Amino acid sequence: MSSEAGSPDRGAERRVPPDQVARAALARARRAARSKGLRPGTPAPARAMSAAGADARDPQLVGTTARDLALDLGWDAGLQAGSLAARWREIVGAQVADHCEPVSLDAGLLTIQASSTAWKTELSLMTSALITRCDEALGAGTVVEVRVLGPSGPGFGRGRLRVPGRGPRDTWG
Numbered sequence: 001m002s003s004e005a006g007s008p009d010r011g012a013e014r015r016v017p018p019d020q021v022a023r024a025a026l027a028r029a030r031r032a033a034r035s036k037g038l039r040p041g042t043p044a045p046a047r048a049m050s051a052a053g054a055d056a057r058d059p060q061l062v063g064t065t066a067r068d069l070a071l072d073l074g075w076d077a078g079l080q081a082g083s084l085a086a087r088w089r090e091i092v093g094a095q096v097a098d099h100c101e102p103v104s105l106d107a108g109l110l111t112i113q114a115s116s117t118a119w120k121t122e123l124s125l126m127t128s129a130l131i132t133r134c135d136e137a138l139g140a141g142t143v144v145e146v147r148v149l150g151p152s153g154p155g156f157g158r159g160r161l162r163v164p165g166r167g168p169r170d171t172w173g
Contacts, residue, residue, distance in 0.1 A: 080142050081105040084134065091137045092130065096123070100148075108144035110134065113152070120150045 033039075070076050084105055089097040099119040103111040110130070114120040123130070127146040134143035 077105075077107075080138055084110070084138060084142075087137060091133050096126075103149065105143065108141065109147060110143045110145070111147045111149060113149045115151055117150050120148050123148045 070079055081104070084091065085102055088102055092100075099115045100112045100123055103113050105111075112123065112130075114123055123146075127148070130146050131143050135141070
C-alpha cells in the first residue's frame with residue numbers, strides 16, 4: 001500500500017508538459033472566438049451591460065471638458081479670435097506683425113489694419129498666404145476672407161487749426 005501511494009512513477013505518467021497545456025488553452029480560446037464571429041485584429045463588440053469599461057460617467061480630461069463647454073456655450077468664435085490675437089506674431093511672422101495688427105475676426109472675416117498705405121497694398125497681395133497660415137494655426141475655415149484697412153489718422157481738411165497743404169499722404173490715407 002505504501003509503495004503505491006507515494007510512488008513517483010504514477011504521478012509522472014499523468015503530468016502533461018506545460019507547453020502542451022498552453023497550446024491546448026490557446027486552441028480552445030481560438031475556437032471560442034471563431035464561434036463568436038471574432039477575427040484577429042478586430043475590436044471586440046461593445047457590451048450592453050454596465051460592467052467595467054469606458055462610460056460617459058467616467059472622469060474626463062480637463063481639455064476635453066473645456067472644449068465641449070466652449071462649444072456648448074458658443075464661445076468657440078471668441079476663443080479663436082483671442083488665440084489669433086495672442087499668436088499673431090507667431091502666425092504671420094515678425095516682419096509682417098511689425099506693420100499690421102488684427103482688428104477683428106467675425107464669421108470668418110479677418111480685418112487687419114496696416115501701418116502705412118504701402119503695407120496695405122502689400123498685405124492685400126498676401127491675403128491668400130495669410131488665410132493659409134491662419135488655417136494651419138487655427139484650423140481650416142476659421143479665416144475665410146481678409147480685409148486690409150489702411151492707417152487711420154486725423155483728417156487734414158477740417159477744423160479751425162487745419163494745416164494747409166497736402167500733408168503726410170503716404171502714411172495717413
